[in-house]
Amino acid sequence: MPRGRTKGDHEAKRAEIAEAACQVILRLGIAQTSLSEISREMGYTTGILRHYFADKEELLLYAKNLFFDRSFERARAAAIRHDGIEKLRAMAISLLPTDTESVDRYRLLATFNGHAIGNSRLMKLQQKRNVRHWHVFEEVITALIESGDLPAQLNPRLEACGILAMIDGLADQVIMEPGAWSTNELVPLLSRYIESLRKPASLAPQMGRTAKQRSA
Amino acid sequence: MPRGRTKGDHEAKRAEIAEAACQVILRLGIAQTSLSEISREMGYTTGILRHYFADKEELLLYAKNLFFDRSFERARAAAIRHDGIEKLRAMAISLLPTDTESVDRYRLLATFNGHAIGNSRLMKLQQKRNVRHWHVFEEVITALIESGDLPAQLNPRLEACGILAMIDGLADQVIMEPGAWSTNELVPLLSRYIESLRKPASLAPQMGRTAKQRSA
Amino acid sequence: MPRGRTKGDHEAKRAEIAEAACQVILRLGIAQTSLSEISREMGYTTGILRHYFADKEELLLYAKNLFFDRSFERARAAAIRHDGIEKLRAMAISLLPTDTESVDRYRLLATFNGHAIGNSRLMKLQQKRNVRHWHVFEEVITALIESGDLPAQLNPRLEACGILAMIDGLADQVIMEPGAWSTNELVPLLSRYIESLRKPASLAPQMGRTAKQRSA
Amino acid sequence: MPRGRTKGDHEAKRAEIAEAACQVILRLGIAQTSLSEISREMGYTTGILRHYFADKEELLLYAKNLFFDRSFERARAAAIRHDGIEKLRAMAISLLPTDTESVDRYRLLATFNGHAIGNSRLMKLQQKRNVRHWHVFEEVITALIESGDLPAQLNPRLEACGILAMIDGLADQVIMEPGAWSTNELVPLLSRYIESLRKPASLAPQMGRTAKQRSA
DNA sequence: TATGAATGAGTCTTCATTCAT
DNA sequence: AATGAATGAAGACTCATTCAT
Numbered sequence: 001m002p003r004g005r006t007k008g009d010h011e012a013k014r015a016e017i018a019e020a021a022c023q024v025i026l027r028l029g030i031a032q033t034s035l036s037e038i039s040r041e042m043g044y045t046t047g048i049l050r051h052y053f054a055d056k057e058e059l060l061l062y063a064k065n066l067f068f069d070r071s072f073e074r075a076r077a078a079a080i081r082h083d084g085i086e087k088l089r090a091m092a093i094s095l096l097p098t099d100t101e102s103v104d105r106y107r108l109l110a111t112f113n114g115h116a117i118g119n120s121r122l123m124k125l126q127q128k129r130n131v132r133h134w135h136v137f138e139e140v141i142t143a144l145i146e147s148g149d150l151p152a153q154l155n156p157r158l159e160a161c162g163i164l165a166m167i168d169g170l171a172d173q174v175i176m177e178p179g180a181w182s183t184n185e186l187v188p189l190l191s192r193y194i195e196s197l198r199k200p201a202s203l204a205p206q207m208g209r210t211a212k213q214r215s216a
Numbered sequence: 217m218p219r220g221r222t223k224g225d226h227e228a229k230r231a232e233i234a235e236a237a238c239q240v241i242l243r244l245g246i247a248q249t250s251l252s253e254i255s256r257e258m259g260y261t262t263g264i265l266r267h268y269f270a271d272k273e274e275l276l277l278y279a280k281n282l283f284f285d286r287s288f289e290r291a292r293a294a295a296i297r298h299d300g301i302e303k304l305r306a307m308a309i310s311l312l313p314t315d316t317e318s319v320d321r322y323r324l325l326a327t328f329n330g331h332a333i334g335n336s337r338l339m340k341l342q343q344k345r346n347v348r349h350w351h352v353f354e355e356v357i358t359a360l361i362e363s364g365d366l367p368a369q370l371n372p373r374l375e376a377c378g379i380l381a382m383i384d385g386l387a388d389q390v391i392m393e394p395g396a397w398s399t400n401e402l403v404p405l406l407s408r409y410i411e412s413l414r415k416p417a418s419l420a421p422q423m424g425r426t427a428k429q430r431s432a
Numbered sequence: 433m434p435r436g437r438t439k440g441d442h443e444a445k446r447a448e449i450a451e452a453a454c455q456v457i458l459r460l461g462i463a464q465t466s467l468s469e470i471s472r473e474m475g476y477t478t479g480i481l482r483h484y485f486a487d488k489e490e491l492l493l494y495a496k497n498l499f500f501d502r503s504f505e506r507a508r509a510a511a512i513r514h515d516g517i518e519k520l521r522a523m524a525i526s527l528l529p530t531d532t533e534s535v536d537r538y539r540l541l542a543t544f545n546g547h548a549i550g551n552s553r554l555m556k557l558q559q560k561r562n563v564r565h566w567h568v569f570e571e572v573i574t575a576l577i578e579s580g581d582l583p584a585q586l587n588p589r590l591e592a593c594g595i596l597a598m599i600d601g602l603a604d605q606v607i608m609e610p611g612a613w614s615t616n617e618l619v620p621l622l623s624r625y626i627e628s629l630r631k632p633a634s635l636a637p638q639m640g641r642t643a644k645q646r647s648a
Numbered sequence: 649m650p651r652g653r654t655k656g657d658h659e660a661k662r663a664e665i666a667e668a669a670c671q672v673i674l675r676l677g678i679a680q681t682s683l684s685e686i687s688r689e690m691g692y693t694t695g696i697l698r699h700y701f702a703d704k705e706e707l708l709l710y711a712k713n714l715f716f717d718r719s720f721e722r723a724r725a726a727a728i729r730h731d732g733i734e735k736l737r738a739m740a741i742s743l744l745p746t747d748t749e750s751v752d753r754y755r756l757l758a759t760f761n762g763h764a765i766g767n768s769r770l771m772k773l774q775q776k777r778n779v780r781h782w783h784v785f786e787e788v789i790t791a792l793i794e795s796g797d798l799p800a801q802l803n804p805r806l807e808a809c810g811i812l813a814m815i816d817g818l819a820d821q822v823i824m825e826p827g828a829w830s831t832n833e834l835v836p837l838l839s840r841y842i843e844s845l846r847k848p849a850s851l852a853p854q855m856g857r858t859a860k861q862r863s864a
Numbered sequence: 865t866a867t868g869a870a871t872g873a874g875t876c877t878t879c880a881t882t883c884a885t
Numbered sequence: 886a887a888t889g890a891a892t893g894a895a896g897a898c899t900c901a902t903t904c905a906t
Contacts, residue, residue: 029333162405173384262867539766543765600821
């Protein structure tokens with residue numbers, strides 16, 4: 001082999017760099033995340049980054065995708081062992097921030113989301129990830145409706161959005177006060193939400209914000 | 217001396233600057249928000265900022281507080297005209313992102329939250345705001361339990377967290393795809409969630425992520 | 433006047449900076465002309481350049497224009513005191529590099545021309561300057577033809593190009609060996625060239641590079 | 649050992665690299681010409697250059713010489729088939745930029761000349777090339793004077809400079825607007841210039857720039 | 865109060881060069 | 886001979902901050 005180095009290393013190194021970048025972000029915040037700090041995190045010098053990424057933006061983008069695009073695979077994997085509405089519940093719960101690693105993942109998500117505000121290019125990329133995410137849920141919900149496990153009047157797209165909202169919202173709370181919420185509290189909360197999809201009667205005729213119908 | 221309004225003007229100018237800062241953040245993203253851009257937004261030059269804020273950090277902090285500390289007052293105000301569980305619903309709905317202004321408020325929130333990751337000082341400040349926020353809900357929920365409108369076994373603190381999670385989570389979704397979700401969809405979703413608090417039977421005995429108990 | 437500084441300074445400072453840039457280019461070459469060297473040349477620090485120029489390219493462009501766009505005004509001024517073919521001669525001679533200052537001007541010209549190769553944007557700008565330059569000559573030649581001072585069969589555009597070529601070519605030679613050519617040598621050479629425009633008989637029937645007509 | 653050609657290959661590779669360097673310079677400009685771009689132009693990677701050149705400067709110098717040192721051989725070759733003043737004309741015309749290749753040669757010349765400004769070492773090298781260049785013309789002119797084809801009062805050194813100036817000056821114009829000047833225009837112009845050497849009467853008594861003598 | 869000139873540190877980016885393979 | 890990983894220095898550019906007016 002006349003190659004000075006092997007080719008496989010390249011992608012692995014990109015991942016290593018991305019990992020380092022995430023560590024720095026979590027430690028110092030994205031505003032203080034400099035390339036020199038990232039390379040120092042790895043024990044290298046700045047110049048090396050150029051071998052693997054065209055510029056800082058590409059590096060951050062890669063880092064973002066590397067970690068988040070995997071999360072919905074996790075959800076799919078969690079679903080596979082369950083049936084009926086349990087499938088939905090298993091998926092949702094698998095996405096909850098339950099340990100340091102998953103909390104950090106949500107901290108990174110919050111970072112990248114915040115970073116995308118005001119940057120339409122980044123925002124579009126975040127959108128895409130998000131859409132892919134709730135497609136996973138949408139599919140399962142649609143199947144559950146067809147199988148009769150969930151009421152027919154549910155809008156799968158909206159319900160997928162709702163579940164994701166609940167999960168992300170809880171994650172936001174956990175991020176903010178890591179010690180304040182235990183898995184034992186969050187799981188039942190999320191379970192009850194999913195359970196509530198089965199009796200969506202009250203969803204019927206509600207309009208806008210003045211909503212006075214129920215007082216009748 | 218007729219300059220009695222001097223101090224008031226001073227505070228008014230601080231608010232004006234903070235407003236400009238938020239506009240710039242929404243337009244360019246916080247990473248691209250420079251002091252010169254903020255002053256240009258107002259039609260002034262950089263030097264003026266020094267008269268009103270010690271440094272950039274103070275300015276951003278002030279901007280953040282100015283807009284977010286008001287949001288839960290809005291919720292309180294919305295609650296006042298309602299009774300029973302309707303009070304809770306009205307508060308929640310009043311916080312939903314329904315127009316450009318409120319969407320922008322959540323975009324700013326996402327920005328500041330992301331910006332606080334990795335910066336413990338900022339994070340603590342965000343926490344405080346958040347705590348104050350769900351205290352408002354906690355109080356109302358506690359009152360509703362006492363009045364019998366909500367089941368006694370509910371944990372007010374946790375339920376407040378849940379409602380806020382739902383609202384913030386929905387806001388996150390709206391931020392990402394502003395046109396995708398209408399108020400007519402979000403309000404019933406949120407209403408159903410609040411409705412589900414009334415029958416928390418299923419909340420009882422759920423553990424961890426394996427959760428197979430209910431299939432018995 | 434509530435102004436911190438006067439406005440007139442601004443343009444003057446730009447010229448001062450441009451002047452410094454040219455000095456550095458002449459001393460170190462354009463490849464070694466860094467912004468820090470330019471600011472050091474002026475006794476300032478690097479940051480100041482940003483007040484007056486968006487980036488390095490704009491600075492260099494401004495420097496180029498500042499010095500070269502004036503040169504053909506010099507030619508026009510030189511022409512004004514003369515008539516007939518003497519006008520042409522006076523213009524041409526006024527453009528010759530005769531002292532340190534004018535030699536430096538041609539050294540800068542060579543630098544900027546070389547710098548524009550491979551950069552179509554810069555090249556277009558150089559073109560424009562050049563075109564304006566020989567328009568000055570073209571006009572005078574056209575007038576001299578009409579007045580009968582020069583033969584009617586001359587192509588003013590081509591002859592303008594020829595005179596400029598002669599001048600620039602001589603300047604190139606002078607640049608390369610500053611001491612080798614005296615004004616006393618160059619002026620007669622250029623004069624004879626201009627003189628030769630009066631008897632353009634031989635210009636008639638010459639084609640391409642094989643040119644065998646004279647052997648007849 | 650059948651590697652008798654090793655050294656020849658080495659030199660051939662140097663030329664190949666130099667050729668690539670020139671292509672990159674013409675495409676991107678010398679300021680943007682990086683070693684990695686040069687090696688990429690050849691389909692190699694950066695490391696290879698080290699085997700053939702000590703550093704970048706040596707490479708560029710080699711590239712410069714490779715192409716320009718050949719040009720006056722071209723002139724000599726063109727001269728050989730002609731006699732009398734035709735010899736001079738043939739030489740001059742052979743140096744005119746008439747096709748893409750020769751235009752590119754002058755573009756490179758302008759680049760290297762510009763690059764040498766402010767760098768005395770490079771400037772001296774350019775000088776040497778230039779001197780060799782007009783020595784070729786000087787010799788021919790001297791011979792033509794001796795043979796009576798040109799007037800005795802001509803200064804061969806100065807006239808060589810003049811012819812080169814005319815050629816280089818025209819080349820400068822062609823470089824700037826490649827499509828603007830045809831060979832059919834340039835050749836007669838240059839021919840007339842050379843023709844004018846035969847009647848150098850007017851060269852006699854001209855001084856400085858005030859030159860009013862001829863109006864007597 | 866407001867300006868804008870000037871600073872200077874920090875960051876990204878480029879790139880020639882080295883070297884193990 | 887050729888690769889490409891890694892270095893490290895240098896340069897452009899950004900920007901918060903200071904300050905004389």
